[in-house]
Amino acid sequence: MNTEKGSDFVSVEEVVVNIPLKVSVSNLSLMKFNPFIFVNGRSREIHLPDFAPTSKMDRTLLGTQKDCSDESKGIFYRMEDMFCWALDFPRVSANESAWRYPKERSSVVKAYKKYNEWVTNKTDLSWFDSTISGNVNEEELY
Numbered sequence: 001m002n003t004e005k006g007s008d009f010v011s012v013e014e015v016v017v018n019i020p021l022k023v024s025v026s027n028l029s030l031m032k033f034n035p036f037i038f039v040n041g042r043s044r045e046i047h048l049p050d051f052a053p054t055s056k057m058d059r060t061l062l063g064t065q066k067d068c069s070d071e072s073k074g075i076f077y078r079m080e081d082m083f084c085w086a087l088d089f090p091r092v093s094a095n096e097s098a099w100r101y102p103k104e105r106s107s108v109v110k111a112y113k114k115y116n117e118w119v120t121n122k123t124d125l126s127w128f129d130s131t132i133s134g135n136v137n138e139e140e141l142y
Contacts (some may be wrong), residue, residue, distance in 0.1 A: 003101070003103055003104035003142055004103060004104070005103055005142065010107065033126050034051045035048070036048070036051070036053075036086075037086075043057060043058035043059045044058065044061065045058060046085050046086055047076060047077050047078060047085075047086065048077070048086050048088055049076070049078055049086070050074060050075060050076050050077070050078070051076060052076055057134075059071075062076070066080070068082075069077070081119070082120070087108075099128055099129075100130050100136070100141045100142065101141070101142055102140050102141060103140060103141060103142045106140040108129075110137060110140045111136060111137055111140035111141050112127055112128055112135065112136055112137075113134065113135060113137060
């Protein structure tokens with residue numbers, strides 16, 4: 001829903017998730033934070049790029065179908081073009097605008113002009129900032 005321009009917008013309820021920690025943390029580095037989901041059973045994890053799976057992951061799934069994970073090189077959850085299975089878009093505050101996702105039947109590559117460059121060299125961390133001129137193709141964004 002909410003991916004096709006010209007279609008009715010569907011409002012959704014905002015959900016707040018609180019995650020209680022077992023131990024107190026004074027300095028949490030989000031760069032080392034490893035949030036993940038699992039699909040069709042606990043043993044099928046999807047992590048952010050290059051974060052290792054947990055011990056509950058069925059490791060025989062790594063490197064199958066379109067996954068190009070290579071545990072010996074520390075490469076996880078990537079496809080043959082090194083594109084990621086999942087992305088995380090940080091915001092400084094809740095007031096900052098959210099990431100603008102591509103419209104239906106488009107892709108992040110079409111919508112974000114510098115995505116390929118970021119996948120390759122990881123240096124331009126502003127590739128998804130739609131307020132920077134030249135970063136996006138507005139026609140491909142919802």
